[in-house]
Amino acid sequence: MCIMAMAWRAHRRWQLILIGNRDEYHARPAAPIARWAGRPGLIAGRDLQSGGTWLGVSEAGRAAIVTNLRGHGGPRSDRASRGALVTDLLAGDGRYGDAEQAALEDFNPFNLVLVDGASAHFLTNRPAPMRAALTPGLYGLSNGALDAPWPKTLALKEGLLGWLTGGAEQPERLFDVLRREDLPDAGIAPTAPSDAPDEAAASPIFIRNAIYGTRFSTIVAIDAEGRGRIMERRFDRHGAQNGEDGIAFRWPD
Known part of the structure; x- marks a missing residue:
């Protein structure tokens, strides 16, 4: 996952977007979003090369997303797969299931x-392992520091803020921003420089490239009552959409 924006407890209707x-x-x-057999309550896509995920939710009340740096x-x-860290944190078990104890240097x-x-x-x-608490607010992240003012990160945050202040209806409309x-x-x-040689130093939110580009767009929307939905669109090497799924779930009160 290479870019994300998040509104956490920043809107009266939505506890997480x-x-x-x-x-x-x-x-x-890679496989589309699905409920994982053997990891109860975990909903995520799956990296079929390393076995983990890049973004997902758990019905235990967790959501996680990772980007390269x-x-x-x-x-x-x-090195261990970064996707394994996301998967274990979502499930709350496994070698890296405890965020405070996980060996981030692995x-x-x-x-x-x-x-x-x-x-x-x-x-x-x-440059060193770090864990920091986040206050409620709007955040953006790509492949640099949290809230680094990269053009595409600012654009994604602006798009999310515009949706929140424009009625905050139909979260699937955020696919247009992505x-x-x-x-x-x-x-x-x-x-x-990026660790992917085919990615430009300054790229847009959606990367259309036949070798290295945007493969998945994902939206997680959870309202104040804990009713949630994770939605995913998939794209081929030409940037054309070739799949879409959505799964409803619920977080504990």
Whole structure:
């Protein structure tokens, strides 16, 4: 997952709105969102190469999303899968199921946002492992620091804010924001190169590229009563939509 925006406890109707695009090599196999057998209550897509996920929810009251982090070198094959960290945190079990105890240094560079009940946290492992509590508000994250003012991050946050202040109806309308291919003039382009050589240094929210591009767009919408829905659209190497799913769930009161 390479870009996301989140409104957490920032609207009277919605306790969580989380939107994001997963940018990845088209050759890397992945499965659509589904309920996972063997991990009760976990709903997420699945990376079929490493077995974990990039974004998901748990009916235990958790949501998590991970992005790669630029500027610290390419990925090392001897590191644990970052998707395993997301999966364990969502399930609340496994080797990395405890956010306070998980060995963040086991992974290639990452940023991760975790919502767990009434709390939200930002986790990263570069330049050193760090866990920080998040206050209610609007956040944006790509492959740099949390809320770094990259043009596409600012554009995604602006789109989410516009939806929240424009009636906050029909969360699926946020797919239009995730589909934007223009690059705004505002913001500061990243200075560090991507670990994916086919990704431009400054790219739009939606990346149309036959080798490395946007594969999944996902929306998580959970209202104040805990009624939730996770929605996903999938795209081929030409940027054309080739699938869509939605799964309803409920968080504990």
